[in-house]
Amino acid sequence: MTSGGNGVIGLVVNPVAGLGGSVGLKGSDGADVQRAALAKGAEPKAGRRAAQAVATLLARRPGARLVTVAGAMGEDSARAAAVPYELAPSGVQDTTADVSTAADTRAAVAALAGVDLLLFAGGDGTARDVLDAVRELGGQAPPVLGIPAGVKVYSGCFALSPATAGFVAADFLARPESAEAEVVDLDEERYRRGLVSPRLYGSLRVPAGRAALSGRKAGSSDAAPATVESIAREVAARLRPGARYVLGPGATTAAVGRELGLATTLLGVDVVEARAGGGADLVAADVTEGELFELVRGRETVIVLSVIGGQGFVLGRGNQQVSPRVLDEVLADGSGDRLLVLATQQKLAGLGGRPLLADSGDQELDRKLAGHVRVITGYRESTIYRICAASEEFYG
Structure with a gap:
């Protein structure tokens, strides 16, 4: 993908990210949890937060090209933001707001390997899936930036907010400097039982403006x-x-x-x-x-x-x-x-x-x-x- 001098931003949305939060399920990993969340009246919000990020990005840098994949994994958010976009062939089915898998996320990331920066909306589980896809891409992988949309957002690769993600992405296109940020995740089954056991999963290359990123959550075990x-x-x-x-x-x-x-x-x-x-x-x-x-x-x-x-x-x-x-x-x-x-x-x-x-x-x-x-x-x-x-x- 060529940028034409303005830069190319990719967008991947995990449409079920954060689904379990408002209904007290403490996560959204797994089809059973997602179905339970929807049955309890949960409303998908990741797409809306992604739309806010790309609207902010394009308002700050209107010449940027936005490339995404079909359906709720990106296209729906671009439409909601009322911004121009292009679709990349991904092999991902036309997803809906309540159907998406880790394999879909990895396929979407692979389809957008040629972008200058990849935005992804989700939580720590999505960050883990993105990291898996990035490892497969090797040297072809672009830097990434998370749009916080999950229940748990403990990893350091996320912007502080959706709007901040848009600002950071726009600035990165002008000054493409990157740094490493950690990806951590929890075992959600243990988490639901009150056992908090985060583990380091790896690291991702992110824009170097670390002050605008969440940073990795620090534990409270040292508190007396x-x-x-x-x-x-x-x-x-x-x-x-x-x-x-x-x-x-x-x-x-x-x-x-x-x-x-x-x-x-x-x-x-x-x-x-x-x-x-x-x-x-x-x-x-x-x-x-x-x-x-x-x-x-x-x-x-x-x-x-x-x-x-x-x-x-x-x-x-x-x-x-x-x-x-x-x-x-x-x-x-x-x-x-x-x-x-x-x-x-x-x-x-x-x-x-x-x-x-x-x-x-x-x-x-x-x-x-x-x-x-x-x-x-x-x-x-x-x-x-x-x-x-x-x-x-x-x-x-």
């Missing part, structure tokens, strides 16, 4: 248990009788459940209600987005979320149940104490001054959340920390 428990005690001390508290996934929020003597989930989203006189009751565990919306509607509610180490994400990574409409409902009265963020001082220090990030799927809502938020770092300890929309941190 006493520090996490002190954060949990502070949250328990802040409970307002009658209010409901949404506990997002993670070890720090799970410590809040333990402090309250409740059987909450490590990787799910739970709802508890504070009692008069102290303590709380478990209202519902491991809820879907739809269930969560009904549980918070018309109720005084506080959302309690932890920070992803090394990345800084508060919203949009593993907690898709806390959707834009849930956030709108909870934050509607403008109270500044309806969102509690939890992080150890060590985790904040690991960000090196970079802000916390929101990628809820609604850019306007993310902009409203931007500013400063109180982060609880211990018992009777907190700090004010900047939070911003992931789409605007480096290209606002």
